[in-house]
Amino acid sequence: xxxxxxxxxxxxxxxxxxxxxxxxxxxxxxxxxxxxxxxxxxxxxxxxxxxxxxxxxxxxxxxxxxxxxxxxxxxxxxxxxxxxxxxxxxxxxxxxxxxxxxxxxxxxxxxxxxxxxxxxxxxxxxxxxxxxxxxxxxxxxxxxxxxxxxxxxxxxxxxxxxxxxxxxxxxxxxxxxxxxxxxxxxxxxxxxxxxxxxxxxxxxxxxxxxxxxxxxxxxxxxxxxxxxxxxxxxxxxxxxxxxxxxxxxxxxxxxxxxxxxxxxxxxxxxxxxxxxxxxxxxxxxxxxxxxxxxxxxxxxxxxxxx
Ligand code: ADP
Ligand code: DP6
Numbered sequence: 001x002x003x004x005x006x007x008x009x010x011x012x013x014x015x016x017x018x019x020x021x022x023x024x025x026x027x028x029x030x031x032x033x034x035x036x037x038x039x040x041x042x043x044x045x046x047x048x049x050x051x052x053x054x055x056x057x058x059x060x061x062x063x064x065x066x067x068x069x070x071x072x073x074x075x076x077x078x079x080x081x082x083x084x085x086x087x088x089x090x091x092x093x094x095x096x097x098x099x100x101x102x103x104x105x106x107x108x109x110x111x112x113x114x115x116x117x118x119x120x121x122x123x124x125x126x127x128x129x130x131x132x133x134x135x136x137x138x139x140x141x142x143x144x145x146x147x148x149x150x151x152x153x154x155x156x157x158x159x160x161x162x163x164x165x166x167x168x169x170x171x172x173x174x175x176x177x178x179x180x181x182x183x184x185x186x187x188x189x190x191x192x193x194x195x196x197x198x199x200x201x202x203x204x205x206x207x208x209x210x211x212x213x214x215x216x217x218x219x220x221x222x223x224x225x226x227x228x229x230x231x232x233x234x235x236x237x238x239x240x241x242x243x244x245x246x247x248x249x250x251x252x253x254x255x256x257x258x259x260x261x262x263x264x265x266x267x268x269x270x271x272x273x274x275x276x277x278x279x280x281x282x283x284x285x286x287x288x289x290x291x292x293x294x295x296x297x298x299x300x301x302x303x304x305x306x
Contacts, residue, residue: 001110002042005101005302006033007087007094008133009160009262009270011217012198013224014142015190016182023125026182027191028143028198030151030205031133032272034160035298039098040305041083043106049077053099054084069100069127073107081106087293090169092237092266093162094134100127101134105302121148136301139205141198153205155297159278163269164291165241172234174265180234181227190227194220210274214260217272221262239267245288252284 014029051058051066058066070077083103089095104124108115115123125132125146132148133140139151181187197216204212225238238246246261249271253259259273259281273281278294285292 001044001106002040002305003102003106003109003302004038004040004305005098005105005131005134006035006038006137006298006300007098008033008130008140009094009264010130010133010220011139011213011262011272012194012201012220013264014129015178015194015224015227016187017129017178018144021126022122022146023129024146025129025142025144026187027194028141029130029133030139030141030198030201031130032139032155032158032160033134033137033298033301034295036295037087037093037098037162037293038298039083039085039095039102041081041099041102041106043110044080045110046078046080049079051081052083054089055082065127066103069103070107072123072126073111079107079110087162088164088167091167092170092264092268093164094130094264096128097130097134100124100131101302103127104131105135105304109304118147122146134302137298139297140301141202151202151205154208155299157208157274157276158297159273159275160295160297161271161273161282161285162293162295163245163271163285163288164293165239165245165267165269170237170266177228177231177234177237177265180231184227184230186227186230190223193223210258214258214272217260217262225263237265237267238263242267242269245269245290248288257281257284 008031010031012030014025016026018024018026085095087093138155139153141149201216259271262270
């Protein structure tokens with residue numbers, strides 16, 4: 001059986017767990033699933049276990065996490081898995097989201113067809129919180145109670161470009177850095193701000209108010225990166241080049257090109273813009289020396305292919 005799931009990029013960030021098992025996020029988060037940047041995973045029932053990620057055995061650390069995840073569905077690990085990511089792995093372009101969403105759907109379809117939706121979402125989030133959002137296409141809310149809901153948004157009008165500053169795996173996983181952030185005294189105030197932003201974001205998305213959507217996305221992003229900066233000994237995710245590009249986008253925006261920036265647990269920069277502006281935005285982004293990947297918003301979330 002083959003399954004596929006899109007990556008998703010958060011406009012309102014998930015950064016912190018209220019509960020580790022089952023995973024419950026500290027604030028709501030809102031994302032867009034991206035077409036063409038996905039994971040395809042082939043599962044074959046077997047007497048023993050094997051796993052390849054992009055044709056190679058995963059690292060010991062990745063394998064431990066994958067085995068714990070797979071045991072939620074098959075205690076004896078009776079499955080062979082071959083998974084391939086269309087984009088870079090572990091570089092801040094959400095491979096864990098598409099990877100765990102595809103794997104979760106494949107395992108449910110193979111071992112637990114009657115699993116109810118809420119329990120399925122919960123198991124998926126136990127792999128990686130953001131993976132829950134990749135179960136759906138379009139705009140998705142992952143709420144504090146662990147549920148996912150489609151968000152009203154005319155996503156066909158938008159595209160997201162990824163400026164690939166780096167394909168290298170990040171030095172410190174989002175899981176560890178996120179856990180460190182939750183211990184900070186400032187964390188409670190981040191929660192208050194991010195909850196408020198998620199409510200305002202849903203209202204702005206429903207009325208297609210792009211400047212408010214963009215401003216809230218940039219605020220949630222910068223607030224998340226500010227939290228990580230409060231640990232003075234861990235390296236920042238954003239590099240000098242990420243900040244330089246962000247400034248360039250802001251300057252171009254001030255001159256009338258409507259586009260807004262986000263970034264996750266890595267240096268890569270993502271730019272949200274309206275499809276109608278594609279022919280102005282993309283040539284501008286290509287003036288920088290980095291590869292530019294341009295993606296429509298996916299209509300479909302995780303699905304079984306064959
Ligand atoms: P990213 O920013 O790409 O999500 P993370 O460090 O959060 O980076 O997650 C990367 C980890 O997610 C990998 O080391 C691996 O354990 C897991 N992962 C990535 N792709 C897949 C996949 N296709 N199937 C299963 N697990 C995957
Ligand atoms: C910065 O979903 O990778 O991309 O639940 O620990 O696996 P775990 O974390 P993960 O964190 C994603 C963080 C983010 C923001 C987001 O996608 O909302």
